[in-house]
Amino acid sequence: MDELVIVGAGGLGREVFGIVDAVNRAAGSRRRWRVLGFVDDHPTEENLKLVQRLTAPFLGGTRWLTGRSTDTYLILAVGDPRLRRATERTLRPYGLPAASLIHPYADISPDCVFGEGLIAFGGARVTTNVVLGRHVHLNQNCAVGHDSVLGDHVSVNPLAAVSGHCRLDDGVLVGTTAAVLQRLTVGGGATVGAGACVVRDVPPGAVVKGVPAR
Numbered sequence: 001m002d003e004l005v006i007v008g009a010g011g012l013g014r015e016v017f018g019i020v021d022a023v024n025r026a027a028g029s030r031r032r033w034r035v036l037g038f039v040d041d042h043p044t045e046e047n048l049k050l051v052q053r054l055t056a057p058f059l060g061g062t063r064w065l066t067g068r069s070t071d072t073y074l075i076l077a078v079g080d081p082r083l084r085r086a087t088e089r090t091l092r093p094y095g096l097p098a099a100s101l102i103h104p105y106a107d108i109s110p111d112c113v114f115g116e117g118l119i120a121f122g123g124a125r126v127t128t129n130v131v132l133g134r135h136v137h138l139n140q141n142c143a144v145g146h147d148s149v150l151g152d153h154v155s156v157n158p159l160a161a162v163s164g165h166c167r168l169d170d171g172v173l174v175g176t177t178a179a180v181l182q183r184l185t186v187g188g189g190a191t192v193g194a195g196a197c198v199v200r201d202v203p204p205g206a207v208v209k210g211v212p213a214r
């Protein structure tokens, strides 16, 4: 079993703990994880209480990682793409490898190429010839269509659909139940609001919402 530390003790971190559990219980899992616990530099009292209900402890701030051997893997359970990128930078000096977690009920095409730190929740579907950057989060029941390219730190929230031949640049967040139509580009750091339907390219850093998204 490989050792894993979950970075982020919020709701997403606790959900990720559930993914680890599902991965460990799945028949034929190639890799199983022992969760050492959660680290978080700014945990809320409420989250600390909720973590206590799980079978992995709260370990402290990220400085807890000091001196860990490179056999310890990290998973960045930070939902906001910008914060995730910043957290990754904070963690870089520790030199620890990033895990990728794919829920047994996620359906990721075998020809999908993905970077370290992928989190694919149950029901996430990725079809053929898709490229995913580092620390991409594919939440429950989202879909990413054929030939799409997602940059680093992209989040696709629950039930969102990214159509074929799309490009989502680094740090894009696609809100819950939103749709991005085929062959569109969403520029780096842009946010697609929950429920939006994107029908034309979105410039970097923009926030778009509604149907059609503006």
Ligand SMILES: CC(C)(COP(=O)(O)OP(=O)(O)OC[C@H]1O[C@@H](n2cnc3c(N)ncnc32)[C@H](O)[C@@H]1OP(=O)(O)O)[C@@H](O)C(=O)NCCC(=O)NCCS
Pocket: 157, 158, 174, 175, 176, 191, 192, 193, 194, 195, 196, 207, 208, 209, 210
């Ligand atoms: C679009 C979004 C980024 C806007 O955030 P914001 O700038 O903080 O917006 P506010 O909450 O201040 O709302 C501003 C206005 O936009 C409206 N609005 C907010 N989100 C909207 C959405 N998704 N679609 C349509 N209108 C929306 C608000 O009603 C408000 O309208 P008003 O000015 O007429 O009162 C955000 O609401 C959103 O949808 N984020 C995605 C969240 C998500 O996926 N959550 C799931 C987590 S798993």
